[in-house]
Amino acid sequence: MEDAAVQPAHVHAPPEGFIRKFVFSLDHKMIGKQYYGLALVAVFMGMVLSWFMRFHLVWPDAKIPGLGAIAPTGAPGGVITPEYYLSLLTMHGTLMVFFVLTNAPFAGFGNYFLPIQIGAEDMAFPRFNMMSFWTTFVAFVVLVLAFFIPDGPPISGWTAYAPLSAVGKDAGPGLGWGQNLWAMSIALFCIGQLLGSLNFIATTLDLRAKGMTLMRMPICTWAWFITSCIGLLAFAVLLPACLLLLLDRMAGTSFFIPSGLVVSDRLQNHAGGSPLLWQHLFWFFGHPEVYIAILPAVGIVSHVLITSMRKPLLSAKVMIYSMMSIGFLSWMVWGHHMFVSGMNPFSSLLFSFPTLTITIPATIITLIWLGSLFGANIQINSASLFALGFVSMFVSGGVSGFFLAQPSIDIYLHATYFVVGHFHMVMGVAAIFGILSGTYFWFPKMSGRMMNETLGQIHFWITFVGTYCIFMPFHYLGLVGNVRRYSSFVDDFMAPLMPVHKFISIAAFITGAAQLIFLYNLIHSRFRGKIAPENPWNATSLEWSIPSPPPWNNFGEKHPVVFHDPYQYGVKGSKGDFVMQDSPEQVVSG
Amino acid sequence: MRATAGYVVGIAALAACAVIVHAGPSGGTVSGKVTYEGTPAKQKPIDMSKEPSCAKQHPTPITSETVVTGPSNALDNVVVYVSAGAPDESAPGQAAKFEQKGCQYIPHVLVFQVNQTLEISNADQTSHNIHPLPKVNREWNKSQPPGSAPIDEKYDKPEFIPVKCNIHPWMHGNFAVLKNSHYAVTEGEGGFSLAGLPPGKYTITAWHESYGDQSQDVTISGNETKTVNFVFKAKPY
């Protein structure tokens, strides 16, 4: 596809007044920052919840000071009850997967940088964009409200399997209005994401600057584009699933509930539904969702690495096609979450083949990174350290997938800490590293100031070692048969494993505390950081050709023209060791 | 002379009052026995193996307590109370205590009054989640991790409420929330005695968790004791 022939004169008027500039902004940059800010609040909330969980697992009888006042039903006297642990677990997962991992790398950085990287003035639909953020914000508020329900927040996990999540409060505390609010929050979140994905797709296809062919877009732009294609289809399935769940809960329907269930001594008045239907609908969304969480980070890391290495990847095209294959294959594998769910065991085998096959593009991506590092001149800084850390985490998280992709091994490892280790490595660490790398890289552009590099590196080293200390042992626990989602380990079987859990909890507290260094750095640099030049990293893509921070219409009055791809590093004969994408300087190829 | 007689009468009156005060409450008594006929269902031993800390407290396993019998066909755990004819009373100050011990509810049937404090404690090394299942009162359930403080609750309407533990399915008990203090729970030989009833017409009801309730009317005219017996039909299943 060629570049856009016509650029609209002005997508929207220059913002005036506090409300238009900072609250109901139509500017993709402000919206991106709003998403990022929301993700920041969500990640610290999610982290604190995980601290309570890790504390309770190791010291179950401890009275946590202050918690009794915040949660008098869930933690009377500060001692976490079994149901409160499960609601911490549910809210931790929901906040992290939806409000952090879908928000920050995709809606946050994507909103901010996709239009700039393709040379556009703003997104194609600025009003949709604003609505998508505020819908997401309302979804967040609805979710947090669940903490204040007297009966408690939901306890069915971020996966909310039926019939536990569908029969209502007979099934336990937190399954009354807490679960209703959860389903409503996620439904709203889906709407926000659908609006956002539409915007990304339309913008990428229609608003590229002159000379910006699809193959000349930076890899992270491709990652956001592929992610939004996945998101459009995935969230379109989760939204009706949540609505059906709400109907079962509030309107007496039985999509997910069969007859004859006796819950809490009460025969439930439902018939004809299928619990497996919920699982299929949820995981049909849920598996592509994890690629929505990781692909933007793959794009960001590639982008940062290229700049840091002062050389292009071995092949950007291969990287892009690999991301596309992952996007395509991601639709065929959802049943690997359901190998022992009671679905036809032949289906389990069928699902395992595309699951194993996804290893190939994932390996290609990893080998492209590794191979590109050969012969490079890596500039080590906080951004590049987190990008390199990402590669390490992607490998670690990825290889545990080999095990879980095979149904026969999954018989033993399903629902153990091995699974928890796997997804935390890829999502809880690798994807977060992608967000952090992007933050350190783009903070100068977004705020006009540099972050403190020393604090950034301290943050990196504690986080890198710390997350390995937390999540590598999860795999060992799983191999021994440590079951997940247990609020306490009361069995004799678990007694010898408690020292491992203690080690993990302490590592989690230390690593979590180190994130406060990052938070301090972020806030302090925003107001007191050294003033940033236009192109502090000597990078080539279009965001580095405009002021830091950019003006409201990104490129001012002039529309950029692009002459080649953004990988012109180490170019023979050029003035520096790089050529910017909008520079007409002759280059070898691109 | 008249003064001395006056003093004697006065002192005798005072002494009579003292005698009456020390003789206890005035009023009639309804007493009797509750028995069963037929074959009650077998009370099977409870296997607590899923909770080893409780299992080891019962070297000989306890049985379920839905039908507890005594010698000579006595039926225990029957709540006998005045269901009509007595005025409602405000709740006494002390709490009614319900204990979770050895993964068992003690007592199996706890009787207390409307708005009286119910105090639930957990003496076990495991968490319990007590879940009373009322139809009229407010439903709630509460977790108590081991070593946690007792829970205080109250009910504002009279009702017979089955109680279960959400975590240990064999744990069952009952609350009987009554409007006045004229009640007794049978044990051992199945006898009961409701004393201190002023003259009047009363309905005495006997309630058993498996066999339902039966009522009989009785009239008290003074300080007599009236006998009322109840016989419940037992079923093997």
Place this chain on the structure above:
Amino acid sequence: MGKFFGVILVLITLVSAYPIVTHKFVQPVDISTHGHAIDEQLADTMAEAGLAFVGAQLLLAFFVWKFSNRKEGSKVVHLPGGAKLMVATAFILVGTEVLALGVLGQKAWADVYFTAPKPDAMQIQAQAGQFAFYFRYPGADGKFGPLHPDKIDEGNQNYFGLDPANDVEARDDIVTAELTIPINREIHLLLHAKDVGHSFYVRELRLQQDFVPGLDLSLHFTATKTGKYEIVCTQLCGLGHYNMKAYLNVLPQDEFDKWLKDRAAEQ
């Protein structure tokens, strides 16, 4: 700092690999007839995943160590072979090995799920309900009485909702809280969910299967070692999920017969 990254990553890799290589965290003993295939599969996968893990991390560590913050004038070059070599490596090395695992691994799955229980397998029903497992043996008539959800009465320990007053087949059913089985005898375990989703997991049997309300699912297996093993619920089922377990007791045939007779007398 680049060199430091390399050193730290090598340390992390070696420390991570150490517990695996020294077998510090291994599955408990396999007491099933089909489990060895799963264990072999697990060991093969561990070897290949382990090599991939160690290889990739060491390569990353080495490249960062060697190619970061280089001296003035160092040349930036591409790996010989370029992207084509990487793609070929991925396809050939990883692709074939991973698909081989998938193809070869079928047998372990098939042993559990694609074989039917023998006609003389002993049928036992397992019921999962918040938050305990109960088991039912069919008794002398070899038949299970029908289940009536409206007759469930846990206070009376009628966990399954049997109606022996009206159902003849239910009269000799034996309900227990422990799954006791004879050694070396095939068991056909019928799985029934009373309220919400649960799961049956016995590590030593190398078996895990969800209970799905509304679905008739079953497992069959043979235990080859006597002993007492945990059955734990692995599907989040509510607040008591952490406390939902029962014991699998594998006994010699004669002790099992006596146990069953004792339980029958208690019914």
